[in-house]
Structure formats: structure tokens, C-alpha cells
Amino acid sequence: MTKQPTPKITKGDKTRQRILETASALMAEKGPDGVSMRELSAKLKITKPVLYYYFKDKDELIKASFLEGTKHFQELHAEISNPGLTLEQKLERIFKNHLEFIIRYPNMPKCALKIMASPSSGVLNQMARDLKKNNRLAMRGMMEASARKEGLSKTGIDGILHMVSAVITYFMIEAREHGAASLDKKLPGRLAHLITSGARHLKTALVILLLSPLLASAQAVDLSVDGAVKLAMKSNTTVTNAERTRLIYKEKIREYWGGVYPQLSASAQYTRNIEKSTIFIAGNRVEMGSDNAFAASLDLNQVIWAGGKVYTGIKMAGIYSDSSSEQLRAAQNMVKKSVTQLYYSVLLSKAMADIQKETLELSKQHLATIEAQYKQGLASDLTVLRQKVEVSNNEPSVTQNQNYYEVGLLALKNLLGLDPDSELTLSGSMGCDAGETVPLEALYARAMTARPEYRLADLQKKFALENITIEKAGHYPYLGAFATRQFQGQTDKSFPGADETTWSLAAGLRLSLPLFAGGSVTSKVKQAELTLDIAGENLKNTGRELKIAVKKAWLEHSEAGQRLASQATAVETAKKALTATELRFKNGLAGQLDLNDATLALNRAQTLYTQAQHDVCSADAELAWAVGE
Numbered sequence: 065m066t067k068q069p070t071p072k073i074t075k076g077d078k079t080r081q082r083i084l085e086t087a088s089a090l091m092a093e094k095g096p097d098g099v100s101m102r103e104l105s106a107k108l109k110i111t112k113p114v115l116y117y118y119f120k121d122k123d124e125l126i127k128a129s130f131l132e133g134t135k136h137f138q139e140l141h142a143e144i145s146n147p148g149l150t151l152e153q154k155l156e157r158i159f160k161n162h163l164e165f166i167i168r169y170p171n172m173p174k175c176a177l178k179i180m181a182s183p184s185s186g187v188l189n190q191m192a193r194d195l196k197k198n199n200r201l202a203m204r205g206m207m208e209a210s211a212r213k214e215g216l217s218k219t220g221i222d223g224i225l226h227m228v229s230a231v232i233t234y235f236m237i238e239a240r241e242h243g244a245a246s247l248d249k250k251l252p253g254r255l256a257h258l259i260t261s262g263a264r265h266l267k268t269a270l271v272i273l274l275l276s277p278l279l280a281s282a283q284a285v286d287l288s289v290d291g292a293v294k295l296a297m298k299s300n301t302t303v304t305n306a307e308r309t310r311l312i313y314k315e316k317i318r319e320y321w322g323g324v325y326p327q328l329s330a331s332a333q334y335t336r337n338i339e340k341s342t343i344f345i346a347g348n349r350v351e352m353g354s355d356n357a358f359a360a361s362l363d364l365n366q367v368i369w370a371g372g373k374v375y376t377g378i379k380m381a382g383i384y385s386d387s388s389s390e391q392l393r394a395a396q397n398m399v400k401k402s403v404t405q406l407y408y409s410v411l412l413s414k415a416m417a418d419i420q421k422e423t424l425e426l427s428k429q430h431l432a433t434i435e436a437q438y439k440q441g442l443a444s445d446l447t448v449l450r451q452k453v454e455v456s457n458n459e460p461s462v463t464q465n466q467n468y469y470e471v472g473l474l475a476l477k478n479l480l481g482l483d484p485d486s487e488l489t490l491s492g493s494m495g496c497d498a499g500e501t502v503p504l505e506a507l508y509a510r511a512m513t514a515r516p517e518y519r520l521a522d523l524q525k526k527f528a529l530e531n532i533t534i535e536k537a538g539h540y541p542y543l544g545a546f547a548t549r550q551f552q553g554q555t556d557k558s559f560p561g562a563d564e565t566t567w568s569l570a571a572g573l574r575l576s577l578p579l580f581a582g583g584s585v586t587s588k589v590k591q592a593e594l595t596l597d598i599a600g601e602n603l604k605n606t607g608r609e610l611k612i613a614v615k616k617a618w619l620e621h622s623e624a625g626q627r628l629a630s631q632a633t634a635v636e637t638a639k640k641a642l643t644a645t646e647l648r649f650k651n652g653l654a655g656q657l658d659l660n661d662a663t664l665a666l667n668r669a670q671t672l673y674t675q676a677q678h679d680v681c682s683a684d685a686e687l688a689w690a691v692g693e
Contacts (some may be wrong), residue, residue: 080118083108085089087129100459101125121428138349141202152260160250160594162232164249227259282539288687289492292480293301296403297396299481306395310388313381323367323374329512332360354554354564364547369572371537375532383527387520401689403479405682410472411494412678417465419492423667424458426642436688454660481635494674496681501622507691508612512607514692521606525599532592538585547571610690617687624679631673636660638669 086108090099101122105112119125140161144154204225235247287295297303335357342351367374431451437443477484514519550568553560578585645662648654 079110079114083115083118083125087125091126093130099126100463102456102459116683127451143175150260152256153469155224155256155259156252158228159231159235162235163247163249163252166235208384211536213535221632224259229252229256229473275616287407287488287490287492288402292403292407292476292490293400294589295480295482300399300403300479301481302395303392306388306392310385310392313385314389316384317381319380320377323377326364326366327366329363330361331363332358334358349564350378352514353382355556356554356558356560358551358553358560358565360551361550366545367541370542371540371545372533373537376533379529380530380534383523383530387523390516390520390523397516397692399479401685404685405571406472406476406479407490407492407496408678408681408685410469410476411490411492412674413465413469414490415674415678416671417462417469419667419670420458420465422670423663424455424462426666427451427455427458427661429661430646430649433646434656442652450656494677494681496677496684501625502618504615504618507618507687508611510661510693511610511614514693515690518603518606518692521599521603525596525603528599532589532596535585535588535592538581538588541578542573542574542576543636546574574656612691614687617683617690621680621687622682623666624676624683628673628676628680631676633671635666635673638666642666643669 083104087099087104088667090107099122101115103114104125108115115125140158143157143161146564148603149157195293285361322463336357337353337357338352340353340355342349344350431448431454434443434448434451438445438448471490474484475487482488532613548570550570552568553565555561555564642665645658648655649659
């Protein structure tokens with residue numbers, strides 16, 4: 065059999081490969097949508113015509129880069145189809161194949177993660193989903209073949225497939241965060257053995273538990289707006305600190321209750337009389353005491369009446385506790401609003417980027433039409449140049465809006481308490497319903513009942529009122545009960561005997577009556593009364609601010625809803641106008657200016673409609689916060 069000659073690698077092949085590798089590196093950092101042909105040509109130090117010689121447009125280049133990065137899957141499928149391999153050997157080859165590919169092409173995993181994290185529904189995402197589906201089918205077929213030989217159940221196969229996906233994603237994330245060199249080359253064998261041993265001998269739950277560190281780091285966070293809010297309630301620093309503050313004031317109540325209960329204390333004392341005290345009796349010097357003196361006591365004190373201080377203190381602690389609960393609600397409501405509005409702002413940036421991409425593609429299509437007309441002698445070279453300028457002018461907007469999207473994601477991750485490098489995708493949409501307009505008076509009533517800020521102001525007023533009682537208690541007597549049991553003993557020995565000790569027991573009442581304090585108590589009472597006046601004014605002002613916030617949010621919500629309704633048909637009208645203009649342009653009945661004006665009109669209509677969608681969602685969150693929901 066004649067050996068086939070090795071295909072010769074031409075200079076063109078090397079250039080094409082260099083373009084693909086550079087494109088993959090750029091897409092790994094910025095995502096497929098964030099890379100422009102201009103940037104790529106500058107990076108490679110070649111002209112754009114050279115790029116377009118190898119790839120007719122950016123989409124073809126991205127697809128080629130993606131396919132280049134998936135060639136190893138074909139090799140893998142051929143390798144694991146060998147019927148002589150055990151399940152463990154097949155899994156080891158799967159993991160080893162992916163690990164070697166990651167080490168060989170360190171930029172590819174980053175690019176793949178960007179594709180998976182992108183919420184775009186374009187062709188590239190569809191290719192990625194198709195590839196994942198095909199690989200999963202191939203692996204399932206391999207698993208089922210092994211199952212018949214090794215006695216695995218269908219549930220076991222499903223569990224293994226899930227863990228294989230998690231391990232591969234873990235490889236990619238670990239390579240992105242710590243470099244491909246951080247991955248142990250012996251890891252594929254160990255993981256394959258662990259998974260297959262677990263599938264045969266352990267319960268599936270235990271295998272998942274053993275692999276949970278991998279599963280936790282491998283899973284990208286996919287959030288709806290409600291999911292984002294729930295995550296923020298668990299992880300946001302403001303909310304968690306407000307919860308701790310609430311618990312502190314819960315303990316304050318117990319602290320104040322301690323003043324109601326009897327106070328029991330014990331004390332003991334030992335004294336060594338190194339030089340005994342003496343007294344003179346009838347001119348004779350007499351020593352007092354013994355070498356060693358012992359004393360102990362058990363004391364009980366109970367407040368009977370303190371001018372209302374104890375009971376009022378307990379009430380004030382309860383008000384503190386209620387205030388901390390309202391502060392927690394206020395923090396939760398504010399974080400809910402912030403997360404919701406930021407979530408929709410990120411979606412807006414992505415939608416704007418998609419609009420600019422569509423405009424860019426339209427300008428490219430128009431350029432292709434004009435170039436075709438130029439070849440037929442129906443358009444001038446000046447018209448071609450003008451349209452090329454139009455294409456170039458549209459490219460930065462795509463990159464800029466994509467950057468806004470990435471920056472917005474970073475801000476959202478921070479608000480959610482996530483690591484900045486964690487993978488996050490947003491599954492929600494800006495499909496908020498403007499709904500029916502609720503009467504303002506009804507919203508005012510809801511806000512006065514539910515807004516934690518208003519309830520806080522009311523609690524502050526109650527607290528100030530109770531504080532007056534506390535300060536007035538300084539005029540009243542204090543009455544308490546006490547009891548004490550004492551022991552005393554003296555001896556020249558180490559410890560006193562029975563005839564050298566004495567016990568005593570006493571009980572009684574203690575009354576303390578303030579007579580004169582220099583007017584300080586009266587001054588404190590007046591201060592407390594003025595504080596109550598301030599709290600009352602703050603409550604009134606909070607009510608006014610509440611109504612202002614509600615009315616402002618209500619007006620913005622109504623305006624956004626009306627604007628959304630008015631823009632609903634504008635996009636369709638602009639699309640029809642553009643289609644008609646394109647047809648007229650092809651037939652020579654419209655000029656390039658008409659074509660670009662129609663494109664710009666569609667871009668503006670789409671932008672205004674998308675902005676209105678965002679504003680309805682944002683205003684809805686603002687109104688919900690304003691009424692305390």
C-alpha cells in the first residue's frame with residue numbers, strides 16, 4: 065500500500081492559522097461580539113483586504129475559529145468508540161483529551177466560556193449548543209454501550225454525564241483563572257477512577273458529594289431578575305449587616321429584662337494579718353484579730369420601683385428591636401430596587417449592542433449592494449467610499465455597547481456579592497407590563513402603611529416619648545429589696561474551727577430619695593421633650609417625602625408606559641420604510657443618502673423602543689420601592 069504524502073503547509077495556510085489563533089485570543093478576552101476586523105488587522109499587522117481574502121466577513125472568521133477549536137472532538141469520538149476500552153478508560157481519555165487541548169491552546173477555553181456566558185442568540189451560540197448536544201449524544205451512546213457490559217443503570221449514566229460536563233467546565237475555568245499549568249496531568253485518571261468507582265459501588269449522592277468542589281466552581285450562574293434579588297438578599301453586605309444589627313437589638317431586649325430579675329452575687333475574701341492592729345485599754349496594749357481572717361457573703365438585690373425606669377427601658381429596647389427590623393426591611397427594599405434596576409440596565413446595554421450590530425450588518429449589506437452596482441458601472445467609487453466610511457463609523461458603537469454590558473455585569477456581580485471573575489448570564493428580558501394606572505391616593509395609603517422609612521420615623525417618635533419617662537424618673541425615689549448571708553472566721557491556724565467562725569443573715573428595704581441635683585434632671589427632661597418635637601417634625605417630613613417619591617415614581621411609570629405604547633409600531637414602520645428604500649435604491653430610484661437615512665431611522669426607532677422597555681421595567685421597580693414593596 066502506497067503511503068499518502070503529508071500535505072505541504074503553504075504560507076497561506078500559516079497566515080490563515082495565525083489569523084485564527086489571534087482571533088481566538090482576542091475573543092477570549094472580549095467575547096466574539098467585542099472583536100472587530102479593524103482591531104484584528106492592527107493586531108496582526110496586516111491590511112483588512114488580506115483578512116477579507118481569507119474570510120469574507122467577521123461571522124465567517126468567528127465560525128472558523130470556533131470550528132478550529134472543536135477539531136479535537138472528532139479525534140476524541142474516534143478514540144472512545146473503541147469497544148475494547150472500559151468505561152474508566154474512556155472517561156480518562158475524554159478528560160485527558162480536553163486537558164491536553166486546553167494546555168495546547170490556552171486561549172480556546174476562555175473563548176468558549178465567553179460564548180457560553182453571552183446571552184446572544186446568534187449563529188455562534190447555536191453552533192455551540194449544537195456541538196454540546198452532539199457531544200452529549202455521542203457520550204451517551206458510549207455510556208450505554210459500556211452500561212450493558214458493566215451493569216450501569218440509566219440513572220447512573222445520567223449522573224456520569226452530568227459530572228463529565230462539570231469536570232470539563234472546571235478544567236476551562238481553572239485554566240482561565242490560574243493558567244493551564246495549574247492543572248495536574250494525573251487528574252484525568254484520578255477523576256475517571258473516582259466516577260466509575262462511585263457509579264459501581266457508591267450511591268450517586270456520595271459521588272456528587274465527593275465532586276462537589278468541582279461542581280460548585282464549574283457551574284456558571286444563570287439568573288432571572290427574581291433570582292438575582294434572592295441572591296442579593298443572601299449575599300449583599302448591606303443586607304447581611306442590617307440582619308446582624310437586628311439580632312443585636314434582639315439581644316438588647318434580653319439585656320434590659322435582666323434589670324427586672326433579682327441580682328445575685330457572691331464574694332469571698334482572705335486576709336493575712338502580718339502586723340496585727342492594736343488598741344490600748346487602761347494603759348495596756350492589746351492586739352486585735354488573728355493571723356488569718358476569712359470572710360464571704362451571698363447578696364441578693366431586687367428592684368421594686370425605680371420611677372418606671374426598668375419597665376420603660378424594656379419598652380425602649382423593644383422599640384430598638386422593631387427599628388432594627390424596619391432598617392433591615394429598608395435595606396432589603398433598597399437592594400431589591402438597586403439590583404432590579406441594574407439588572408435591566410445590563411440587559412439594556414446588551415440590547416443596544418445588538419441594535420448596533422444589526423445596524424452594522426445593514427451597512428455592510430448596503431456596501432455589498434453598492435460594490436455590486438459599482439462593478440456593473442451603476443455606482444461611483446465615491447459612493448463605495450462613503451458607504452465604507454458608514455460601515456467604519458458603525459463599528460465602534462458595537463464595541464462600546466458591548467463594553468457597557470461587561471462593565472454593568474461587573475457592577476451587578478458586586479451588588480450580588482459574587483466574585484468579579486465568576487461566570488454570570490442573565491436569563492431575563494425587558495418584557496415588563498406597564499399595566500393599569502393605580503390611583504395616587506391608593507398608592508399613598510399603601511406607602512404610609514408599608515414603607516419602612518415611615519415606620520422608622522414613627523418608632524423614633526415613640527422612642528423619644530418613652531425617653532421623657534426615663535428622664536423624669538430622676539425626680540422619683542428608688543426602692544429596692546436586699547438580703548445578705550455572711551460568713552466570718554479568724555484563726556492563727558490554717559483554717560478556723562467551728563468556735564472561730566460566725567454566720568449572719570440580714571434582709572431589708574433600701575430607699576433612695578433624690579433631693580437636689582442642681583437642675584440637671586429638669587434639663588434632661590426638657591431636652592427629651594425637644595427631641596420628641598423633632599421626632600414629630602421628622603415624621604411629618606418623612607410623610608411628605610414619601611408622597612413625593614410615590615408621585616414621582618407614578619409619573620415616571622405612566623410616562624414610560626405611554627412612550628412604550630407609542631413606540632411599539634414605530635419599529636415595524638421603520639423596517640417597512642427601510643425595505644422599500646432598499647428596493648428603490650436597487651432600482652435606481654433612491655440615493656445613498658436616502659438609504660442611510662432609512663437605516664438611521666430604523667436604528668433610532670429600535671433604540672427608542674428598547675429604551676422605553678427598559679424605562680418601564682426600571683420605573684416599575686422604583687414605584688414598587690416607593691410604596692414599600
